[in-house]
Amino acid sequence: MVAAMLAAFAVGIGKYGGDDGARVAAVVTIAAIGLLAGMAVHCDRLRRMRERKQGNIEIAARLDRLDDAAIPLALSREVRPQDALARIDAVSDEVRRLREVAEGVYGLEALFDGAGRLVWISPSIHRITGRTPAECLAAPDAIAFLVHESDRNYCLRMARKVAEGPPANFEMRLMRADGRICWVACHWRRLGDDSTHPAGLRMSAEDIQARKETEYKLLETVTELRRAQALRERYLARSNDERQRLSALLNVIRLGILFMDRDHRVLYYNRAMLSIWGFAPDENLIGMRDVVLQSRVVALLEQPEAYFEHIAGVLQMHGVSEAHEISLRDGRIVTDVSTVVESAEGQRWIGRVWIYEDVTEERKIARKMVELAERDPLTNLFNRRRFHEELNRLLAEATRHEVHVGLIAIDLDGFKPINDEFGHQAGDAVLVGLARAVGGVIRRNEMFFRLGGDEFGVLVPDAEERDLCELARRILEVIDTQRFEFEGRSTSLTASLGIALFPQHADNPEQLIAVADQAMYCSKNRGRDRWTLAGSEAHESDRMASSESDEPICRGD
Incomplete structure (x- = not known):
């Protein structure tokens, strides 16, 4: 009201006092504008006091900086009234936008004073933990109130390090109001320019609970895969051991064993098979086709055509074949028996096994026994x-x-x-x-x-x-x-x-x-x-x- 009266008075002087009256009116007008600016500053200070009580120290600090800019404006006589009012409006808009940004930030923001007390926290704390900013500010120890007990000491140590040194990034768990935990990724840094006596600490945090759950699931999956891999390796080791035992067993028996797959290729053979058919002990027959194998032994047979005809007949059978005697040119007698090998499900056959036995000595003994039974x-x-x-x-x-x-x-x-x-x-x-x-x-x-x-x-x-x-x-x-x-x-x-x-x-x-x-x-x-x-x-x-x-x-x- 006082400013309005001075403005009216200045107008009257300018209207009736001539040139000197105009100068006096201008001075009075400037004085009125300065008074208005001072009153605006005073109102803003009252508002800052209320905001400090609410813990928004960052915005209050920004307003302090605005004071430093506004006071010279009020004392300057060269600033036009309309410019001063425009700058005051701009400052007010900036303050309003800062408040909107602070209250609407999606991530978590918190300010701590030099003693480590929470002085302000963004409303997003409610979305993350289910607790209101008022509950957090009312807590005697905000870190103990919000941080999981397993991460509490680590968080305090890191906060002290940040107060004395460079910023730090780490992850920790917050306690929700319903008792569950929520993982956040934190960035701590100091407030103010004085590195020796910082004004406080600022914590910026991002909710990473979904990422952690994904990591846990991936970790469980990896653990399960490792467990399955360990089981596979164990079973494979057992299988290899069983195979070695079986191979050792098959290599010491007198029977020659030959496995052929569905494509009529050699899949397995033992040492007795190599010996019976005159192959070298280190001969490699794996993958050899049956026709090639037959061509390798034809020189040993006394009647090759008859033997190959016998093989062709056996290949048409699915049961166990009758023992067939094979006369070799060196005087030995070999018998063979064959059958189809079925899969574990029994739905198809996976190959054929041939069993060979050198019965030369048995036949000699049998003839000798016959002679002993029939001869004097x-x-x-x-x-x-x-x-x-x-x-x-x-x-x-x-x-x-x-x-x-x-x-x-x-x-x-x-x-x-x-x-x-x-x-x-x-x-x-x-x-x-x-x-x-x-x-x-x-x-x-x-x-x-x-x-x-x-x-x-x-x-x-x-x-x-x-x-x-x-x-x-x-x-x-x-x-x-x-x-x-x-x-x-x-x-x-x-x-x-x-x-x-x-x-x-x-x-x-x-x-x-x-x-x-x-x-x-x-x-x-x-x-x-x-x-x-x-x-x-x-x-x-x-x-x-x-x-x-x-x-x-x-x-x-």
């Missing part, structure tokens, strides 16, 4: 067991083909005295010598047997009576020519032979043996060293001739 150990002639087997077989074939089978029964004359006088070793020598000598006159299709003791037999397939008599004569001749020396003395012996013909003299094996035996005894009774052809009336029960009509026909040299 002293003379190496077929024994009585083999005699009966061959007799049954020859008679069955003779029946089918309507041919004859001849049997010559041989019994040595004078063998027992040699055994008694010179011992069993001498007797064995006689038997071995006679077996070798008589065997020399036996043809390839004829079979010579030792039936026991000093008894022998000869089976002749597809025989005629004349051929049997001729063979009997040759046998007697070779026996008569044998001489043996024991204890400086020379000795010899003869034989009695009986001849029977199937089906002329008998129609079954037992009867044929009996008839030949009867004819042999006839030769002994007629003076020995001769052969006798059985008569057509002889039968199994006739060990000796009982009547003239049943007496065998006796013939000699």
Whole structure:
């Protein structure tokens, strides 16, 4: 009101006082403007006091700087009134905008005095923690009130370092009103230009909770991946160990093992497989196709075409193949067995496995066992067991083909005295010598047997009576020519032979043996060293001739 009255007074002087009145009016007007400016400054100071009470020290400091600019303006007489008012309005607008910016900032802003007390905090604290600025300012210790206990000491240490040194950036956790935590990235720096005694600290913080949650999820994912990787490595190590154990096992067994995949390429083999098929121990067959592998072993096969035909047949099967014998040119015998390897789900097959076994020694042992079971150990002639087997077989074939089978029964004359006088070793020598000598006159299709003791037999397939008599004569001749020396003395012996013909003299094996035996005894009774052809009336029960009509026909040299 005073300013208005002075302005009216100045106008009156200017209107009625002439030039001097105009100068006086201008001075009065300037004085009025200065008074108005002073009053504006005073009002602003009152407002600053209220804002300091609310803790907005930053805006108050800005207003202090505005005071420094406004006071010279009020005292300057050269500033035009309209310019002064415009600058005051600009300052007021700037203050209003600063307040709007401070209250609307999205991130967290806080100011601490030199003692570390919170003097102002932006309203965004409510969005981040759920607490109002008033609650934070009312707290005795704002850091203890807002910062998580695990980060509290670290935050205090960093604040002290910033007060004495350069700014610092770090992350910490704030406590929300609902008990949850919220991660923020902080930037602390000093306020004021005096580095020795700073006016306070400013903290700018950004909510990084979403980033931290993402990091935690990524960390959990990485941890899970590492755990899975560790499990995979563990299982892989176990698998490798199992594979090594299995490989060691497969390499020490005698069976050759070969795995082929679906594309007919070698997937695995063991050492026995290389040895059986003549490969070098360090030969690498992995990835080799089956046709190439076959070409590598064809030179070893006695009958390559037959073996490859066998393989083609096996490849058409899905079950376990029968054991197949493969004869090699070096005399070895190898068997193979194969089957399809199915997947774990059983929906498809993943390859084929071949098992090879060198059975050469087994076959030799088997033949040896057969020989021991079928041959006389002293003379190496077929024994009585083999005699009966061959007799049954020859008679069955003779029946089918309507041919004859001849049997010559041989019994040595004078063998027992040699055994008694010179011992069993001498007797064995006689038997071995006679077996070798008589065997020399036996043809390839004829079979010579030792039936026991000093008894022998000869089976002749597809025989005629004349051929049997001729063979009997040759046998007697070779026996008569044998001489043996024991204890400086020379000795010899003869034989009695009986001849029977199937089906002329008998129609079954037992009867044929009996008839030949009867004819042999006839030769002994007629003076020995001769052969006798059985008569057509002889039968199994006739060990000796009982009547003239049943007496065998006796013939000699």
